[in-house]
Amino acid sequence: MKLILKFLAFLIINFTLLNAAQITDSFRFDAYGNINTIHGERNYDELRLSGGFQGRYKVNDNISITSQIHIKEGKNSKGKPSNSLEDYDTELKWLYLDYDFENDITFRIGAFQFPVFKASQTGDIEYTYTWTNAPLRSYGVFGAADFNGAEILKKFSYKDFDFLAQLSLGESSTQLGSNEGSIEGNIDSLVGLTLKTYHESFLLNIGYIQANANLYLHRLPFLNKSLQKINQSVDLNMIAIESEIYLDEFTLKSGLIKTNLSNIFTEDLNYYSSIEYNYKDITPYFLYSKEIAYLKRKEADIITEAGKAYKERFSLGLRYELSDNIALKFSYTHEDSKSKINNLRKFEGSDNIFMGTMNFVF
Amino acid sequence: MYFKVLITIFLSLNLYANTLAVIVSQKSNINTISEKELSRIFLSKTKSFPNGQKSITIELNNEKYQSIFYKKISNKNLKQLKKYWLKMIFTGLAMPPKKVDTINELLIFIQTNPNAISYMPIEYTNETTKIIMEIK
Numbered sequence: 001m002k003l004i005l006k007f008l009a010f011l012i013i014n015f016t017l018l019n020a021a022q023i024t025d026s027f028r029f030d031a032y033g034n035i036n037t038i039h040g041e042r043n044y045d046e047l048r049l050s051g052g053f054q055g056r057y058k059v060n061d062n063i064s065i066t067s068q069i070h071i072k073e074g075k076n077s078k079g080k081p082s083n084s085l086e087d088y089d090t091e092l093k094w095l096y097l098d099y100d101f102e103n104d105i106t107f108r109i110g111a112f113q114f115p116v117f118k119a120s121q122t123g124d125i126e127y128t129y130t131w132t133n134a135p136l137r138s139y140g141v142f143g144a145a146d147f148n149g150a151e152i153l154k155k156f157s158y159k160d161f162d163f164l165a166q167l168s169l170g171e172s173s174t175q176l177g178s179n180e181g182s183i184e185g186n187i188d189s190l191v192g193l194t195l196k197t198y199h200e201s202f203l204l205n206i207g208y209i210q211a212n213a214n215l216y217l218h219r220l221p222f223l224n225k226s227l228q229k230i231n232q233s234v235d236l237n238m239i240a241i242e243s244e245i246y247l248d249e250f251t252l253k254s255g256l257i258k259t260n261l262s263n264i265f266t267e268d269l270n271y272y273s274s275i276e277y278n279y280k281d282i283t284p285y286f287l288y289s290k291e292i293a294y295l296k297r298k299e300a301d302i303i304t305e306a307g308k309a310y311k312e313r314f315s316l317g318l319r320y321e322l323s324d325n326i327a328l329k330f331s332y333t334h335e336d337s338k339s340k341i342n343n344l345r346k347f348e349g350s351d352n353i354f355m356g357t358m359n360f361v362f
Numbered sequence: 363m364y365f366k367v368l369i370t371i372f373l374s375l376n377l378y379a380n381t382l383a384v385i386v387s388q389k390s391n392i393n394t395i396s397e398k399e400l401s402r403i404f405l406s407k408t409k410s411f412p413n414g415q416k417s418i419t420i421e422l423n424n425e426k427y428q429s430i431f432y433k434k435i436s437n438k439n440l441k442q443l444k445k446y447w448l449k450m451i452f453t454g455l456a457m458p459p460k461k462v463d464t465i466n467e468l469l470i471f472i473q474t475n476p477n478a479i480s481y482m483p484i485e486y487t488n489e490t491t492k493i494i495m496e497i498k
Binding site: 025028030032054056061066068094096100102103104112118121122125127128155157160162164198200321324361 | 398402407408409410414416418437441444445448449451452453454455457460
């Protein structure tokens, strides 16, 4: 009952108070919300509510400031997902200042999401994509998918092709796990290069990011050494490709991320492919994705394979445009997971997941 | 005979009402533009005119005119256009044109901004505006 009341309150707040608008000549406000219901065969049901706001203030014809805040369910004192208002988490996704030069060059400074993938930049705004979920769980490297720093963007065109080239410089941080025993990383000297190509019949984004990280292990308190540096100068890199091909009513979408941490830990290979048919307000789709982690171990400067883990998903879904700013989506997903570490620990499992979502934007 | 004349007048008036003029300020150096260039400017794929001069887009808050204009320059209907802008806005790559509610506001903005470009029904254009393209 409580949950239903919260759900209704969430809807009322969103639909009555929020309105995308050019509030003044200088200020634009946009908002979004997601309601997800999930039923898995492994005996769980979830209702997730999330939303957020984006504001853009134009200081003058050359300078603007953009900020996006995402609000999502948090965890209760037992560490379980909680929709209670006291447990909600607020996350600053974007905060940057743009300076527009002549000739379509923009200098940007602040906090950003990793470029290349549309889903990495709009993943929380589920209305912007067809599926019930973004196809891959991570669009970054080693748990980091955002960074603080500066970017230079240049738009240009050649014949019927439009391009956007993006040079990114900055730093980031990551934390894998939230308790003792978790690993923290400071990612420095991050350099990224992205080229996005737009054409009437396709889109192609290619990106490369490389950086250097220092990793720390949070030790158990009784060891009297709470933070221990476990490796210095870990080189990490990420290659990403995303494409969309438009063939009449059909759209083919695919993406690939390959990340690598030299010296230690994992090498990841994640990819997806989907086909959708756009018929008026209805879009049925099929989505396939696979996420593979190759685990490695370093002993006496020799790197050996220590295991492999993967997750494979097949989804069949439907998107329906209820109105100009509301989309309903339904999907069935079959998920297979398998992992094997040093021939000692093995895991194998599968699940069937049903999802219904309502996404809206203002 | 009278009936035919009335029909002809009605049809030509209707045709006239659906003709949009792409306009810039009389002070602007821009005299002509292609559909492709117009599309790139209004979809914010560039912020400059082909001669390098900065461009500022502005449009009337009117779905009928927007529908005609964007169908012609980008082959997008208003629903597709909305999705396009959502992705652009939320990825921080571009913002849609500034919108005004009245012809008068639009004319004043065009008159005072040599970099501005817009479109409106051709019958509302005046001596402060320069027509660089007609869209029927």
